[in-house]
Amino acid sequence: MPELPEVEVVRAGLAPAVHDATVASVTVFDERSLRRHPGPSEDFTDRLIGRTFTSAMRRGKFLWLPLKPPPSERVLSEIQENGATSATDVVRHAATADQSPEFPTEALVVHLGMSGQVLLRAPGAPDDRLTRIRIGLSTPAHGTLFMNFADQRIFGSMAIDELVPTADGQPGGCGSALPLVPRSVAHIARDPLDPAFDDRRFFAALTTRRTGVKRALLDQALISGIGNIYADEALWAARVHYDQQTNTLSRARAKLLLAEVRAVLAKALTEGGTSFDAQYVNVNGASGYFSHSLSAYGQQGKPCPRCGRPIVREQFMNRGSHFCPHCQRLRVVTV
């Protein structure tokens, strides 16, 4: 259930380790984790070996590591003349010989899905359970590291994808000023913590749409980064029923809801992300969650922290919706 705060914790933990790190090895244990990769696992491996990451970026729940352009033909022939003993050698050589300031053109795209984890491990560390892909890194800051992608339910994935310019010219996401985004992430809206998030456009969409507000909050093409947990939390904080039609929300209520979305995400972010049943583990492998401070999600039967009446759980959109029937009433409005 990693949502924006959890993915951001992973991104922030990954960033210093992957900066200028070169891929020395790739092991794919389960090809299903490459479902979103356009090609066989050999293609994934071949395109990654010897490449160097520049940074770690995130938009909503999507994470990506831009790749420096591969060495030019000229550099490759130089290497052939001088000899190289490893892929790391090749890229080291390329970095010094090929001073091209080119933008990255592709990236390793990571989505954690329901249960994905990215774990950084030193050589010789015990295997992480359910590791589907292991990427060996040669890093300037930490020497050799392994980046393990573990995923129980295999809803998550890794893929290499082309980077395309952002529509608004703003940075593609959090973590770098690079105004690029993977093609497969381009349709994902900016998240509400992104400085380039367009509030007015969001409000306008709410008045246009004919759907329930929780469905809208979970629509990553409208606003990204929110999952089932923080949707329930933000709706509880704003006292809005999950199935309230978006076009019946007053502008003031919509503004309050967006503010509560931001507050809930920011709070979780400062506490290191929320995690349940050890499904979510941060980049170092430590579980970081603060489920005790959840007001609605998973609190069915417990008293509403605001009014004391029991929180109720209902099925909605094939997931659980937790809310206070007293504080969050469905308002039927004639428009």
Next chain:
DNA sequence: CGTTGGCCCTGATCGC
């Protein structure tokens, strides 16, 4: 075209 329902996927947990 906007909206909606269904499907993917497996380990942990629970009850008998």
Next chain:
DNA sequence: TGCGATCAGGGCCAAC
């Protein structure tokens, strides 16, 4: 002790 049933839900796509 063993085993089957149940549960978790993000993202995508077909269908309406």
